[in-house]
Amino acid sequence: MVAKAVRSALIAALVIDLAVLAYLLLWPRAPRWTEGEIATLRSLWLGSLPPLPPDPSNGVADDPRAVALGHKLFFDARLSSNGQVSCATCHQPARLFQDGLPLGQGIGTMTRRTMTLVGVAYSPWFFWDGRKDSLWAQALGPLEHPLEHGGNRAQYAHLVARHYRAEYEALFGPLPDLSDRARFPASAGPVADPAARAAWEGMRPEDREAVTRVFVNIGKAIAAYERRLMPGPSRFDAYVQALLAGDAKGMRSALTPDEIAGLRLFIGKAECTHCHNGPLFTNNDFHNTGVPAAAGLPMDIGRAAGAPQVLADEFNCLGPYSDAGPDACADLRFLKASGKELVGAFKPPTLRNVAERAPYMHAGQFATLREVLEHYNRAAPGPVGQTELLPLNLSRRELAQLEAFLRSLSGPLNTPPELLRPP
Amino acid sequence: MDRRRVLLLLIALLILSALATACGSGGPRHMTPVPANLDTSTTRTSDQGLYRATIIPSLDPIPINQVHTWTLHVETTDGKAVDQAEITVDGGMPQHGHGLPTQPQVTKNLGNGNYLVEGMKFQMTGWWVVHFNISAGGQSDRVTFNLMLK
Numbered sequence A: 001m002v003a004k005a006v007r008s009a010l011i012a013a014l015v016i017d018l019a020v021l022a023y024l025l026l027w028p029r030a031p032r033w034t035e036g037e038i039a040t041l042r043s044l045w046l047g048s049l050p051p052l053p054p055d056p057s058n059g060v061a062d063d064p065r066a067v068a069l070g071h072k073l074f075f076d077a078r079l080s081s082n083g084q085v086s087c088a089t090c091h092q093p094a095r096l097f098q099d100g101l102p103l104g105q106g107i108g109t110m111t112r113r114t115m116t117l118v119g120v121a122y123s124p125w126f127f128w129d130g131r132k133d134s135l136w137a138q139a140l141g142p143l144e145h146p147l148e149h150g151g152n153r154a155q156y157a158h159l160v161a162r163h164y165r166a167e168y169e170a171l172f173g174p175l176p177d178l179s180d181r182a183r184f185p186a187s188a189g190p191v192a193d194p195a196a197r198a199a200w201e202g203m204r205p206e207d208r209e210a211v212t213r214v215f216v217n218i219g220k221a222i223a224a225y226e227r228r229l230m231p232g233p234s235r236f237d238a239y240v241q242a243l244l245a246g247d248a249k250g251m252r253s254a255l256t257p258d259e260i261a262g263l264r265l266f267i268g269k270a271e272c273t274h275c276h277n278g279p280l281f282t283n284n285d286f287h288n289t290g291v292p293a294a295a296g297l298p299m300d301i302g303r304a305a306g307a308p309q310v311l312a313d314e315f316n317c318l319g320p321y322s323d324a325g326p327d328a329c330a331d332l333r334f335l336k337a338s339g340k341e342l343v344g345a346f347k348p349p350t351l352r353n354v355a356e357r358a359p360y361m362h363a364g365q366f367a368t369l370r371e372v373l374e375h376y377n378r379a380a381p382g383p384v385g386q387t388e389l390l391p392l393n394l395s396r397r398e399l400a401q402l403e404a405f406l407r408s409l410s411g412p413l414n415t416p417p418e419l420l421r422p423p
Numbered sequence B: 001m002d003r004r005r006v007l008l009l010l011i012a013l014l015i016l017s018a019l020a021t022a023c024g025s026g027g028p029r030h031m032t033p034v035p036a037n038l039d040t041s042t043t044r045t046s047d048q049g050l051y052r053a054t055i056i057p058s059l060d061p062i063p064i065n066q067v068h069t070w071t072l073h074v075e076t077t078d079g080k081a082v083d084q085a086e087i088t089v090d091g092g093m094p095q096h097g098h099g100l101p102t103q104p105q106v107t108k109n110l111g112n113g114n115y116l117v118e119g120m121k122f123q124m125t126g127w128w129v130v131h132f133n134i135s136a137g138g139q140s141d142r143v144t145f146n147l148m149l150k
Helices: A002-026 A035-044 A064-074 A135-144 A153-163 A165-172 A194-201 A205-226 A235-244 A248-254 A257-267 A303-312 A369-378 A396-407 B003-023
Strands: B043-045 B051-057 B068-076 B086-093 B105-111 B114-120 B126-136 B139-149
Touching: A035 A235, A035 A257, A064 A165, A064 A205, A135 A153, A135 A205, A153 A165, A153 A194, A153 A205, A165 A205, A235 A248, A235 A257, A257 A396, A369 A396, B043 B139, B051 B126, B051 B139, B068 B126, B086 B105, B086 B114
Parallel strands: none
Antiparallel strands: B043 B051, B051 B068, B068 B114, B086 B126, B105 B114, B126 B139
């Protein structure tokens, strides 16, 4: 009799337990965030984005006239060897200022992926390997690269004198007199093209300096324009805004339960905020995440090559063309220049609007977000250096939730619409 | 199925579900756990007891992703300021096995045992250690500071 009663009681308890379990697992509840998690969410929120940092190396960085001139230069395809490549050729406004290709296509095919320019002004380093330390110095690289614009600085100086004299001189003072073609050849620069290079080496040092100054100022105007390219709010930001305001209804209408679950993983078990932190979802530092080599391309050691290059760059913060005093160049002066952590390390792009920026990684190695997440989940070693990743052991459902969260980071640009079109 | 089997099945389900809810939320895996009672004092004694050092970051709280400076004060354990020390800086995150993202340096001797440390930067939250290797008067020692950045 007792045994039977005990057994019945046990069965009843088990049934109740199963019912409670079913409730816990299946009933969607408003998630509660701890104080620490709320602080993390606030740090990722677009509302936490500080004002645009000044660029002391660029004296015209925030001059509206430089923005206007830079806007024109950005879309001017005459700044190339074949008259067909402008900055906008690869950094397409309609595609968040990138090109949707695994490798950039200018005059030729590049060995790396075009990076987005949205929010780029917040980074201390430019390119996947950080080989430039200012936006203006970065712009000068592609202009003279044989596979990108393929041109040279003398060609560009003549172009400015012919087509942009008034705007240039209002910002930078008088142009040098370039009319003597013996002293200032049509085509000359420290570039790969042998004729242009020979012409450059035949120039007087002071004339090379004068041409270089015009070239530098082209970069500074382009940088002033690029500084204006900013991300706008996404549904994730609406969620955090509602959370901080205690607006439960606003929270529910901003993100779905799966997206919230993905967010919880993003700041928790998936450890994404080690590198994808701050309101731009990137710490703009260098990390080896074991990304596979791209077939047919030379080995890419990333920051291990980029660090010595930025130190040697004549256009860096400490160089003669920088407007910065030496005290302003802390990132460069205290750069980590060597060490095995730099090998195969690359700069994480912003995750804002990431869903619209396939393919992913420095040579477009992953075609979809799902492939990216599966890579992080497996954490296979990469071709060089030591990966920072450890396997995450996320389930298929969790990976889908993470992906859903990443998709919620899409939003419009917070940039005057006229800057998103050719002038 | 007879009732006994049903009972055993329910018991097994109970145990499994208890285990699932307990372990399902598993946290991040780390290389080194954060020590219990982590000492985050801004004044610490060096490993061999030669020096007592204090850090004064230029920004409070210490920001993420922003290069900034610290002032380091060094004295002997009986309170005498240590001038003319040679000091190098290193550190990292024990849980992640990586070092500092920059190469900070002592760039100025400010006098009275104070030194300007430039190039401090932290690019993620969590547990950081910063070591100062101090040499003065033919002796050397190392002081370690723990930071828990949020």
